[in-house]
Amino acid sequence: MxxxxxxxxxxxxxxxxxxxxxxxxxxxxxxxxxxxxxxxxxxxxxxxxxxxxxxxxxxxxxxxxxxxxxxxxxxxxxxxxxxxxxxxxxxxxxxxxxxxxxxxxxxxxxxxxxxxxxxxxxxxxxxxxxxxxxxxxxxxxxxxxxxxxxxxxxxxxxxxxxxxxxxxxxxxxxxxxxxxxxxxxxxxxxxxxxxxxxxxxxxxxxxxxxxxxxxxxxxxxxxxxxDFIELKKKELGENSIAFRTEYLAEFVEDHNAVFRWSDIQKNVADIELIDGAEHISRSYVIGVDLAKYQDYTVICVLDATEKPYRLVHFERFNRRPYAEVIERVKDLHRRFNGAKVLIDSTGVGDPILEELQASIGAEGYVFTSKSKVQLIQKLQAVMENGEIKYPYIEPLVKELQFFEYQLTRTGVKMEARQGMHDDCVIALALAVWAAEQYSGSAGGEIYLGYSFL
Ligand SMILES: Nc1ncnc2c1ncn2[C@@H]1O[C@H](COP(=O)(O)OP(=O)(O)O)[C@@H](O)[C@H]1O
Ligand SMILES: [Mg+2]
The missing domain is CATH 3.40.50.300 (P-loop containing nucleotide triphosphate hydrolases)
Structure with a gap:
């Protein structure tokens, strides 16, 4: 002592x-x-x-x-x-x-x-x-x-x-x-x-x-x-499910949740996170959601050698210069047996994506409201089927919990609830999408015009 x-x-x-x-x-x-x-x-x-x-x-x-x-x-x-x-x-x-x-x-x-x-x-x-x-x-x-x-x-x-x-x-x-x-x-x-x-x-x-x-x-x-509570109320919305659950501690029935709580929980597993490939024979994929304005860059590495896929590496950070983010992704690509990298893309002029395409053959997943729904539905299916396992990582679990559907005039929208982030969800979904392409069991939605094989 x-x-x-x-x-x-x-x-x-x-x-x-x-x-x-x-x-x-x-x-x-x-x-x-x-x-x-x-x-x-x-x-x-x-x-x-x-x-x-x-x-x-x-x-x-x-x-x-x-x-x-x-x-x-x-x-x-x-x-x-x-x-x-x-x-x-x-x-x-x-x-x-x-x-x-x-x-x-x-x-x-x-x-x-x-x-x-x-x-x-x-x-x-x-x-x-x-x-x-x-x-x-x-x-x-x-x-x-x-x-x-x-x-x-x-x-x-x-x-x-x-x-x-x-x-x-x-x-x-x-x-x-x-x-x-x-x-x-x-x-x-x-x-x-x-x-x-x-x-x-x-x-x-x-x-x-x-x-x-x-x-x-x-x-x-x-x-x-x-002041702190007032700030949270403003950020999340006074009547939002997130504020009511986290600060008012109400058991709010969440009809708009994309991921069922039982599905989120059943896939939590005891996985030790690692910094590099466990073996040369393992195939990995990397999903990257790049920070835009205020939010976080999240990187998820899945071991996609077989199902269930396993989340073996996770990073979440913000406010880092472009060059550093690029180096980080390249480094992970190298350390995980040259893993395929899939990055969120707006479709036009993404300097990070362009650099990573040229250097390590990373791919971009172009986000439209429709392609986003397809991406998330893939993750949803894999979770329902118990085909993915991840350790209990608090921001990831909370983001999955508070990720919601919204019906709009033009169809369905899926996003984080007001005041919440969705970077972890997107990064994980991108990794799953890549894993599905990679293992040849993809659902057939051709958005990217590329093949991993
Ligand atoms: N009785 C108390 N007196 C002074 N500070 C407290 C008291 N109870 C909690 N705190 C402080 O309030 C904050 C939240 O406490 P914590 O136990 O982490 O809350 P929770 O686990 O409910 O999120 C911490 O900074 C803690 O030190
Ligand atoms: Mg506590």
Whole structure:
């Protein structure tokens, strides 16, 4: 553990604590008082309600920035210190999300005298905290459920629970609690009508006394500035599905979604992203959506050797000079066995595309409202059929979730909802389009007048 960094305010609290026996007792019973005095963290009203709830199964639907991760980190520490020998599992849909939770816990410990009660902290093979009372906290991702199978836990905290797949919850996580008769807490922004929605409803119904549920908007966190929420409201549109889902935390039925939530989820797989070809025999394709004005350049590399295609490399960046973007694509083309590259094109004078056509034989996919629909429908079909796998990459999953149909006078339009990006979706769709051409199973729509073979 690094040098202690106690603040003045914190030391003052410890002084009060030393003299007050009654307070000491309260700290052991109440996670809120524990957090205030020992972690120097003052949970806001809504966080207090959740932390003090002792139901067996708790579902918390809350908007972005509510303070979900932070209050669960504090609660996990309270639970560990007050439950000797208990095993706490903190899970999230991705490694990066699980490590955010771990970092919150780690920072709490580092700045608190509770580090006296910690015996060791391991970062590999996955984050673990061991306490002197033999309690343990393990932070894990649910990306590879096989690595979790067979473990036991007394408490499971699921951060961004709505993004964890239903079958992982039922077949892997819930069984861990059987022997221990343990508890779980799910906390998340909403996403679709899945396990998270089901248990949320259970918690509202009197028929299920072991369940409890909460619903909070982002503004329940007094530390989130009103300006920020106003800005998001403007960007996304007050009545938009994105704003209502992400900040008002409503379970909005999305009739205009292009990709069904169940399709988005079923194709999430435990794939380790790589920087170059795994083997000379593998065939790769690269889809590139170039940044136009404000948005991002996204590059998706698919292993298209066989179906299901696998997303093995992903990049998303903005504000880079042309020359750098060109070098990046050339480099990936080289490192992935001379992969075919398909780039979005307006059809006229694209300097990046022209350069990449000349140097590495990249192709352009000309966007018209019709060709865009065809491109997206291809991705849709491949996803429905389970013919593509990708790791849980947050911007990609969110963009797929909020990609929508719009009926216009002249037909159907498909695009990101107001205020959202669609670069990840387009890059992935371009890669899939290229993969379909490359493997000779293309749908026959001839837009480009080229053949990959
Ligand atoms: N009780 C609190 N006091 C002060 N800041 C808080 C509190 N709860 C959350 N925050 C801050 O609010 C922001 C969002 O918290 P976070 O836990 O990441 O939210 P979420 O997981 O819901 O998106 C972070 O900057 C966090 O430090
Ligand atoms: Mg969070």
């Amino acid at each position: 690094k040098k202690k960094v106690y603040s003045k305010k914190y030391l003052e609290k410890l002084r009060i604590l030393k003299k007050n026996k009654e307070l000491k007792e309260k700290i052991k019973k109440d996670p809120v008082i524990f957090s205030k005095f020992l972690l120097n963290f003052d949970p806001h009203e809504a966080q207090q309600q959740i932390m003090r709830d002792t139901h067996k199964f708790i579902t918390v639907v809350a908007g972005r920035k509510f303070g979900k991760t932070k209050c669960m980190a504090a609660y996990a520490l309270f639970y560990a210190l007050t439950n000797p020998k208990h095993r706490i599992l903190v899970v999230a849909p991705s490694y990066s999300q699980a490590s955010i939770m771990f970092r919150e816990m780690y920072n709490f410990i580092r700045r608190s005298i509770i580090n006296k009660y910690v015996s060791k902290i391991l970062k590999t093979p996955f984050p673990q905290i061991y306490f002197k009372n033999d309690a343990e906290i393990h932070a894990r991702s649910t990306q590879n459920p096989d690595l979790l199978r067979g473990e036991e836990a007394n408490l499971i905290i699921m951060d961004e629970a709505a993004y964890i797949k239903d079958d992982v919850v039922t077949n892997v996580l819930e069984p861990m609690l059987l022997v221990t008769n343990g508890r779980w807490i799910k906390i998340s922004t909403p996403a679709g009508h899945n396990h998270f929605y089901d248990t949320f409803l259970k918690g509202l119904s009197e028929e299920f006394p072991e369940y409890s549920s909460y619903h909070f908007t982002s503004t329940a966190n007094p530390y989130v500035s009103e």
